[in-house]
Amino acid sequence: MVRRCKLMQKPEIRFVSRELPSSNGREANENAQMATEEKFANIVVEFPDLGEFGSPEEKVDELGVVRSALKSWANKYEESIQRDGKLIAQLDVDEIEVEASFWKSAMICVVVGVNPPFAVFEGFIKRIWGNMGIEMVARMNARYTMVKFKDEATRDMVLETGVVHFDKKPVILQPWTTELDSLRLVKFVPVWIRLLDLGLQYWGVKCLSALVSTVGKPIMVDKVTKDRSMIKFARVLVDMEIADNPPKIISYINERGQLMDQIIEYEWLPTKFPHCKKFGHSEATCKRVIGVVWRKKEVKEQSSTKSGKIVNNDK
Structure with missing residues (x-):
């Protein structure tokens, strides 16, 4: 040492x-x-x-553990404060911003309905995005995988491709933010929404965000919508709660005070079944719908030839 x-x-x-x-x-x-x-x-x-x-x-000491008598990195923190008899930790805001900036170019991936081994899924990620400057692939927990790219522009380019499939199952992609938590990751999914034939006067960031906010929390628009290079429909990524019947129309008041309806189209929606309260599989394979049916095992009749006669072994 x-x-x-x-x-x-x-x-x-x-x-x-x-x-x-x-x-x-x-x-x-x-x-x-x-x-x-x-x-x-x-x-x-x-x-x-x-x-x-x-x-x-x-x-x-006698166990051979070195104990330093001087100040170490673990002592570099703000002293806790006491409020109503409870100790409250004080966090360093500047350090929080530095740590958050490290993950700004990262996104979270989860395969719907299956939990593949990390090594297998990591190989899948590097195979489809390996030429786009992946800096890190890390497993967050049993279901979620973090993928960090070289910059936010590259990550957004990957997100704009929409849903990818792993072993014929959709992979949910969501940009990492400081507001994400494990509970929200389970109940909410990012979905690309198309606002068909939307008036060009409503393609501003504030109008688009206000429109899709009736469905979920707006995350981002794709590059084509931002640059207005294709104006057939506006495309917005929305973090929305998994529901049985998501809305198909957005109502809004236009600049003349008239109540208008805007048709929306979902590029992909997870299917949630009322029986198991889960999504990612078909109703035909849901065990709670099918149930378990016990059947009597059929015993095949065994016969053998002995002395030119057929002898039945069943009694």
């Missing part, structure tokens, strides 16, 4: 020489040592500043 330490003062260089048996030899050796010390008198040995790694002031 390499021990790191910060020396509080310059180290002393000492020269040790071997004594010679004769007096003349000893004098010659002393003269040589003095000459060497004068030669190296101006040499300063510098050690790097190891700061928080500590100093030689360490103690080792």
Whole structure:
């Protein structure tokens, strides 16, 4: 084990020489040592500043565990405050922003109805997006996988492709935000919505967000809608709750005060069944619908030929 330490003062260089048996030899050796010390008198040995790694002031207990007596990284935090008899931790806002910025180019993937092994799904991700600058693939928990790209523009390009399929099952893609939590990931899914024949005067960010907010929480628009390079329909990614009958019309009041209806189209919707309260499989394969039917095992009649006669083994 390499021990790191910060020396509080310059180290002393000492020269040790071997004594010679004769007096003349000893004098010659002393003269040589003095000459060497004068030669190296101006040499300063510098050690790097190891700061928080500590100093030689360490103690080792009988178990061999090194306990540093100096300040470590774990002590760099704001002191807790007490309110109504409860200790409340104070977090560093600046550090939170730095950590959040690290994940801005990441998205979360989940395969609907199946939980593939991480190594298999990681290979799938690198196969379809490997040429787009993936920096990290990490498993969050048993179902969700985090994929981090080199920048947000690349991630958005992947999101705009819509739903991809793993083993004929849809993969939900959702950009990571600080507002995501595990409960919301279970009850809400990101869905691309098309606003068919929407008036061009309503293609602004505020109008589009207001329109789709009646369905769910707006996440982003695709590049084609943003650049207005194709104006057949506006395309918006919305984080919406899984429902049995999602709305097909959005009502709004136009600039003339008239109540209008806007037809919407979903590119993909997860199917949720009332029997099992889950989604990702067909009703024909739902075990709670089919149930378990016990059947009597059929025993095949076994026969053998003996002495030219057929002998039935069943009694």
